[in-house]
Amino acid sequence: MDKKNHLISILDHAIERKGQDVFLKADSVPRMRLGHNVIQLPFRPLTADDLKGMAQEILTHAQSQILQHNKSVDFGFSHSAKGCRFRGNIFYQQGTLSMVFRLLWKGAPDFGELNLPPVLEKVALEKSGIILVAGSVSSGKTTTLAAMIQAINRHASKHIITIEDPVEYLYQDDRCLIQQREVGEDTESFNQAMKYIVRQSPDVVVIGEMRDAESFNFALSSAEVGRLVISTVHAQSVYQVFDRILGFFLPEHREAVLRHFAMNITCVAVQKLLVGADETGLVPAVEIMLGNYTVRQLIMEQKLDKLPQALRNSAREGMQTMDQSLLDLWERKLITKEIALANSPLPQELEALMKGIRIGQGTKILGG
Numbered sequence: 001m002d003k004k005n006h007l008i009s010i011l012d013h014a015i016e017r018k019g020q021d022v023f024l025k026a027d028s029v030p031r032m033r034l035g036h037n038v039i040q041l042p043f044r045p046l047t048a049d050d051l052k053g054m055a056q057e058i059l060t061h062a063q064s065q066i067l068q069h070n071k072s073v074d075f076g077f078s079h080s081a082k083g084c085r086f087r088g089n090i091f092y093q094q095g096t097l098s099m100v101f102r103l104l105w106k107g108a109p110d111f112g113e114l115n116l117p118p119v120l121e122k123v124a125l126e127k128s129g130i131i132l133v134a135g136s137v138s139s140g141k142t143t144t145l146a147a148m149i150q151a152i153n154r155h156a157s158k159h160i161i162t163i164e165d166p167v168e169y170l171y172q173d174d175r176c177l178i179q180q181r182e183v184g185e186d187t188e189s190f191n192q193a194m195k196y197i198v199r200q201s202p203d204v205v206v207i208g209e210m211r212d213a214e215s216f217n218f219a220l221s222s223a224e225v226g227r228l229v230i231s232t233v234h235a236q237s238v239y240q241v242f243d244r245i246l247g248f249f250l251p252e253h254r255e256a257v258l259r260h261f262a263m264n265i266t267c268v269a270v271q272k273l274l275v276g277a278d279e280t281g282l283v284p285a286v287e288i289m290l291g292n293y294t295v296r297q298l299i300m301e302q303k304l305d306k307l308p309q310a311l312r313n314s315a316r317e318g319m320q321t322m323d324q325s326l327l328d329l330w331e332r333k334l335i336t337k338e339i340a341l342a343n344s345p346l347p348q349e350l351e352a353l354m355k356g357i358r359i360g361q362g363t364k365i366l367g368g
Helices: 003-016 048-058 061-070 119-124 141-155 190-200 213-224 238-246 251-264 293-300 304-312 322-331 337-342 347-354
Strands: 021-025 031-034 037-040 072-079 084-093 096-103 129-135 159-164 177-182 204-207 228-234 265-275 282-290
Touching (some): 003 048, 003 096, 119 141, 129 251, 141 204, 141 265, 251 265, 282 322, 322 337
Antiparallel strands (some): 021 096, 031 037
């Protein structure tokens, strides 16, 4: 069996067992993440030559050069026979190659498949503004972002340009024209792609990750001229999203940044992937902030500690804190009480809610 077919056999096994990640290391049997556990797969230990051969067969010349120079490379990998796509990373450890593959959906997912709040599909169809999907590593940010793009593709007639590193989900044009640019293949960098995007006349711009002041300033300027910008950011609460963004800028610029963000914010969604009550799948818990009048005023007045209460008071509009999302999932028996409390920013408050004790408007909760 050649090296690529050996790799595909391992990935096939992970697909059949609905794994999330596949781990390949020299002198070790392949492993797979299933839920929150990493388990062994029924294959022989891989040799350093196995991994070297796999890398040679699946990487492009440009990707091989990046691996040689940086000792690590991100890439997308399609398995045409199964209709699946993987996000891969190859890196060195102890002088030999190791690989990690993240299994993506077969094509871009729909909201109905993901158990996400319906309001997220609604905000994806807004004409302009900024949508940020936040969470930690492996929290499903990219999948939620892909579902938003797919919703636009099916329900609107737009020109969408994505800037990704690497391209993960592949989209088929439906009502939209979708152009996917991969850093390292189609453009040298995020910043170079953003520099020329104005001349490419997009209606929707998707930035794989909000990384620095330049990318956030680009999002602000694009939203201000009537474009919709969708991106991800590493943060675990709405409060942390602001902390992360403000950290891109010098202190003397932060007031102006908040003012411009307040005027252009459409939605901030912060999500976690939790083990379901049946322990066989993952369920998203999502904190949602929408850019209504109250939220905009609090941001402009720099009263960020008041945002959690605004979320709690705006449930009819589709907003919710993380605890409200966890409570809903628990009440619907999608997660256990233990999982809900373990993932709550304020477990004592959540346990009170589970007992029917409602939080009053005067309660001050930071980052809730």
